[in-house]
Amino acid sequence: MTMDDYLESRWIVDPFRKFDCCLETDGAVAIVLVRADRAKDLPHRPVLVQGAAWGGGINAVNNGHADITESPAGPIAERLYAAAGLGPSEVEFAELYDCFTYNVLSQIEGYGFAEAGTVPGMLADGAFDRASGSLPLNTHGGLLSEGYMHGMNHVYEAVEQIRGNAGHRQVARHDVGLVTGQLGYVSGYSSAALLVGA
């Protein structure tokens, strides 16, 4: 898709065009969880849930927050990194919940990968490109370009990346991946996990 393709696509709700909105998709993902000591005996590289966080955060309906540009990911990120004992500089790739384009920009800030307002320049410079970026993002195309599977395809993709099974999508550094759920503008509810290869 070219920039012209994007700019020529119809408005859905200005400022979102057709390609700012995710695809409607039918599908399924299954996740098998076992204890880490048992996972060692399984045929594939174990992927550990190093940390997870969820809960209410910021929203725009009278929750004491008057700035809707403040990322709802912020409070989740703080608890996620504390739970995992890791920080944003240790994350090697990220699969961010992207029902709409804006959610991605907001999460890049909220999870500590960029200062507020700097994301568009970083995107233009390729910072989040799969092949050459310092933090490859949504390596499978995400909900916007692979399909809307309520974010479960993000977990699947992160596991494939960590195991080195992602084929032409494989990123160079793939031991620590961030996966995130709904950003929480409507309900104020969000979730995320840090996955690490054993």
Place this chain on the structure above:
Amino acid sequence: MAELTERRTLPTPDRDSAPYWAALADGVFLLQHCLDCAHWTWPARPICSGCHGDRLAWEQPHGTGEVYSWIITHQPYAPDLARLVPYTTALVRLDEQADILIPGRYLSDTVDIHQGLRVRALPERVTDQIGLLHWEAAR
């Protein structure tokens, strides 16, 4: 307005919000106001967003505020909305309290919407029990 009396896409009043929608049907914009801490709460709920107390009264704010942001809907999300598109929805910061941001259709064709635009509430009766809140440029 015929476009509104014929519409079927309506809010669903519940135990907490029924007085809000009914007041709008009567042309009055009411919000929950805490009798203990004077905090305003929106959307309607059983407890105060400020102190979590349950002594809330329905009171009339000034009904004025300023445009914080807005969107323009082009996609007709329901058949009865098709004739309205494109329409502008303003997110308005109420004068009474900075964290109360209430969306509503912006109806002033002659005043271009922009951040900081002064607006006032314009209730619109749809049924006996339900009114909608719109915004218009303050004169």
